[in-house]
Amino acid sequence: MIALGPADPCMHELLALLADPRHVHNMGLPEWDKTIRLARQARLLGVLAQRIQSRNELLAAVPECVLGHLRSATAFAAYRGHLLRLELAALAEALPPELPVAVLKGAAYMLQKLDLARGRLPNDVDLMVAHSDLDGAETALRSAGWEFEEIDAYTERYYRQWSHELPPLRFPGHPLEVDLHHTITPVTGRLRPDTALLLADLQTLPGERFLVLHPLDQILHAAVHLFQDSDLRAHLRDLVDIDGLIRAHVHSHQDWQTLTARAVRHQLERPLWYALRYCRAWLATAVPEDLPLAAPPTAVIRLFDWVFPRCTLPRVPDQPVGISRRAAERLGTLRHQWLRLPPGLLLRQLAHKGMRRLRARPLVTDQSK
Amino acid sequence: MTSQQVQHSLPSQQSAQSEHSQPPRIRDLPLALLARRFSTGSVALDYGAAMVRVRSHLGAFVRDFQQVYGAFTLADDAPFADFHTEVCGGQGLRAFLRPQSRFLIDGIQPFDPFPKAQALPHFEWGVNWCFAQRFNQHVLLHAGALALADRAVIMAAPPGAGKSTLTAAMMLRGFRMLSDEFGVLCPRTGRLWPMLKPVALKNRAVDVIRDFADEAILGPLYKGTRKGDVAHLAPLAASVDARQRPARPCLLLFPSFRDGAALSIRRLPGEEAFARVAFNSFNYALVGQIAFDAVANVAEACPAFALEYSRLDEAIESLRTMLLESPAVATTA
Numbered sequence: 001m002i003a004l005g006p007a008d009p010c011m012h013e014l015l016a017l018l019a020d021p022r023h024v025h026n027m028g029l030p031e032w033d034k035t036i037r038l039a040r041q042a043r044l045l046g047v048l049a050q051r052i053q054s055r056n057e058l059l060a061a062v063p064e065c066v067l068g069h070l071r072s073a074t075a076f077a078a079y080r081g082h083l084l085r086l087e088l089a090a091l092a093e094a095l096p097p098e099l100p101v102a103v104l105k106g107a108a109y110m111l112q113k114l115d116l117a118r119g120r121l122p123n124d125v126d127l128m129v130a131h132s133d134l135d136g137a138e139t140a141l142r143s144a145g146w147e148f149e150e151i152d153a154y155t156e157r158y159y160r161q162w163s164h165e166l167p168p169l170r171f172p173g174h175p176l177e178v179d180l181h182h183t184i185t186p187v188t189g190r191l192r193p194d195t196a197l198l199l200a201d202l203q204t205l206p207g208e209r210f211l212v213l214h215p216l217d218q219i220l221h222a223a224v225h226l227f228q229d230s231d232l233r234a235h236l237r238d239l240v241d242i243d244g245l246i247r248a249h250v251h252s253h254q255d256w257q258t259l260t261a262r263a264v265r266h267q268l269e270r271p272l273w274y275a276l277r278y279c280r281a282w283l284a285t286a287v288p289e290d291l292p293l294a295a296p297p298t299a300v301i302r303l304f305d306w307v308f309p310r311c312t313l314p315r316v317p318d319q320p321v322g323i324s325r326r327a328a329e330r331l332g333t334l335r336h337q338w339l340r341l342p343p344g345l346l347l348r349q350l351a352h353k354g355m356r357r358l359r360a361r362p363l364v365t366d367q368s369k
Numbered sequence: 370m371t372s373q374q375v376q377h378s379l380p381s382q383q384s385a386q387s388e389h390s391q392p393p394r395i396r397d398l399p400l401a402l403l404a405r406r407f408s409t410g411s412v413a414l415d416y417g418a419a420m421v422r423v424r425s426h427l428g429a430f431v432r433d434f435q436q437v438y439g440a441f442t443l444a445d446d447a448p449f450a451d452f453h454t455e456v457c458g459g460q461g462l463r464a465f466l467r468p469q470s471r472f473l474i475d476g477i478q479p480f481d482p483f484p485k486a487q488a489l490p491h492f493e494w495g496v497n498w499c500f501a502q503r504f505n506q507h508v509l510l511h512a513g514a515l516a517l518a519d520r521a522v523i524m525a526a527p528p529g530a531g532k533s534t535l536t537a538a539m540m541l542r543g544f545r546m547l548s549d550e551f552g553v554l555c556p557r558t559g560r561l562w563p564m565l566k567p568v569a570l571k572n573r574a575v576d577v578i579r580d581f582a583d584e585a586i587l588g589p590l591y592k593g594t595r596k597g598d599v600a601h602l603a604p605l606a607a608s609v610d611a612r613q614r615p616a617r618p619c620l621l622l623f624p625s626f627r628d629g630a631a632l633s634i635r636r637l638p639g640e641e642a643f644a645r646v647a648f649n650s651f652n653y654a655l656v657g658q659i660a661f662d663a664v665a666n667v668a669e670a671c672p673a674f675a676l677e678y679s680r681l682d683e684a685i686e687s688l689r690t691m692l693l694e695s696p697a698v699a700t701t702a
Contacts, residue, residue: 029448037453037475065420065449071506079655317476318424318453 002281004309008316010034018044018240019284021051024061032066034316041314042236043121045069046077050119077119081110084122087176091125092209094144099136102128102202102211104181105225108218109241111208116244120237124168127210128181130199137180138166146171146178154352162186184221190339191228193220193266215249216262223275224268228339232311232332239312242275243283253288260291269293277301278308307331394606396439404431406445411453413444417563417612418553419504420447421496425456427470430488437489437567437588440606452499456492458485474499487591490599493569500551500564501651507562508660509651510552514561514616515544521561521616522692523552523667524624525649531626534574537602538681539688541582546608547616556656556663560615565608567601575600581681619697621646621673622688630679632687642673671697 004011013035016023027035039045049070052058062070084107095101103111106122129137146169151159159167164186168177183195201214213221222245226238250259263272273293279285295301310328315321337349395403406412411424425431452474459469459482470488471478472495479498483491501509512525513536526532533549540546546565547553553562567588570578575598578585586603621642637645647653647664654660672695678684 033449041475063449065451068504068506069451072504075505075656075659079657082657 002278002305002309004313007309007313008034008038010038010316011313014038014042014044014048014314015282017048017051018243019282021048021055021058024052024058027061029063029066032063036066036069037316038314040069040073041317042234044237044240045073046119046121047116047237047240048119049073050077054118074119077121080121081117083175084110084125087125087171087174087178088210090171090174091127091141091178094146095137095140095209097209099129099133099140100199100202100211101137101209102213104128104184104213104221105241107210108212109244111205111210112212114244114248116241116248120241122176124177124179126165126179126181128184128213131182131195134166134180134182141169141178141180144171158349185224185229186340191224191267191271193224193268197265215245216259217266219245219249219259219275220263220266220268220272223271227271227274228268229336231329231336232308233329234314235312236314239275239278240283243279243285246279246285246287256288256291260293263293270296274304274308307335392442392444394439395435395441395443398435398443400432400435403435404428406443407431407434411455413447413450414438414441415444415447415612416496417547417565418507418551419451419500419564420444420449421499422450422453423456423492424454425488427456427458427485427488429486430456430470430492433489433588434492436586437601437603439586439603440609441604442609452496452503454492454495454499456488456495483594487594489588489601490569490591490594493566493601496566497550504553505652505655506555508554508556508653508656508663510554510646510664511550511649511651512552512646513549514547514552514563515539516547516561516616517544517689517692519614519616520619520692520695520697521547522620522622522688523561523618523646523671524622525552525646526624527649530624531574532624533568533570534577534626535624535681535684537568537570537574537578537585538581539685540568540602540605540608541578541585542682542685544685544689545611545616546604551651554618554663554667555615556659558615559618559663559666561618562615563608563612565604565612567603569596569599569601571599572597577681578602617697618667618671619695620688620692621668621671622691623673623675624684625675625677626679627677628679630677632680632683633677634687634691635675637673637675639668639673642671643668671695 010031013023013027013031017035036045039048052062053070053074059067088103088107104126106117106120107125109117109120110122148167148169151167156167159165164183165179165181168179170177183193184198185191185193198213198217201217202211203214204211212218219242222238222242226235226242250256263269273295276287276291280287307328310325311332407423407425411422414421414423455473457471457473459471468485469482470485470491471482472480472491474495479495510523510525512523513532514521514523515536524532524535536546536549547561547563548565549568551564553564555562575587575590579587584605588601588603590598590600592598623637623645643664646668647660650660650664652660653664674691676684
């Protein structure tokens, strides 16, 4: 197993539970005390709750006070799922029926009724259309009442020129935001998946207005989102998604060959390689040893093994953040910006953010945001 | 013993505590010792429905806390807590300049800091927030709840109708208080759990309760908080000692105070009672079907009344009779 760095020992309990819920038999109240906190912080409490609650023989091993939190998380996840369905129904109403629109991530997992959607807390609604349909989709949503949140001209330009999505849209009063994408990675990024292939292989679902990505593209999308288009912070949930997608979609030797071949076609071998490495090590995903995927240089792997756990695993916040975790998080952020923007744009973005920070520094910070 | 009764401590520990060494009440602990426990070990507090860990270095907070949690005991060795909270001072300059108190749950600060002198009301609202946000295994009615033995009355009313005042007065006249704000209805058993906290009395209610009974122990008066002048009534030992005993809903009451009004009691139809209780709940929509069933069971089993009053003692005595004579039958899910 890859060292978890200075993580709380209960991190092992959480990972063990995610790998196999039968681990409840090895848990006592002190372990639960921290594991519940870690799982909630990682937005995985609902997922954990569903996996335990769906098996009666496990329920008996869970203390009553812990069960309360599991039931609460299940109720909350069900409610968020309900809100997501309502938003999708409203969007289906607003979008012209002939316009092909795909849903990504949480909404896609839910519409496909995948196991991994059970108890999962959806964030926002992610939609994707072909770039040529972007204006049409935007116009349809805006004339139906969805509005952009107020952003300054620079941020607006950032989204429209350098990103892979429009600024977030929200229907006034609706709890969920809508992100309208035209591909799955920023257009300025180092890695450029084959958008034409993504669009060509969109799948229909029986009785649904929305399309979803090809199952293997769903895996690659989750991997590129985590290892390419994020600062690696607090992303254990994305790894759990990838594990769930593999368990749902990849079974045979042939499936694995097709997955790696598709990663090569999308130029996404590296994110997939990292995703499989940590899925196997932390979540006991059944990944074959001999996949034809090029590994990064050993020194890079070693550095990544140091940075990734410190950035992405939740922590019990009773102690201040340690220096190694802070350093790792800084590296994670730098890496993200480096991968996302070419050097000229990166310099410009950093200068802009630096200026903005100098201009306004609020006295009171709201850490819940 | 039901599974609920062992929620936070194993049966052996529970009986050991009651038979041999009941831990000292918080009011009997030296302030310095209490402060040390708050700053080092982080205190665990059993509210009945929830166990809350609290850490704090703020001396003024600990002093106020001791006054309004005097009858509680410390559960420091509790192996499991539902919430892990901290009350701490402002950061940077704000430690010195108009000092603040901040409330943290799991390192997150859910709302803006308060002035440091109001650390205790801040903590009280913080715990309410945690509970309302994260305890969706129960239906959280926005209601006062009190019991005689294990027969409970649920009192729902819009803010300003005198719900807290009536709850406080009933406790001072011998009712067991479960909560002044949260009717914690367990949908699996149909029982009400205590969520026993100091009663936040606002403005005029402070003097009303101070003059109402000699046993009333009130904490400091916090002037000019976001909800006006606030003082907290400490729960009495009898309520505190029974906080691990859920009660059965037997009566639904919708009280309203009106100056000079003669006591009037009006029976309400079940469906009206249902709507008033359900739509006054913190998490009715979130809990969904389960909440509908739980509230419908209560509305079906319990007679419901609107009560208008101006004299507290008169209202309390009629309530006592109504609760004891209520024909409500057990509502077990």
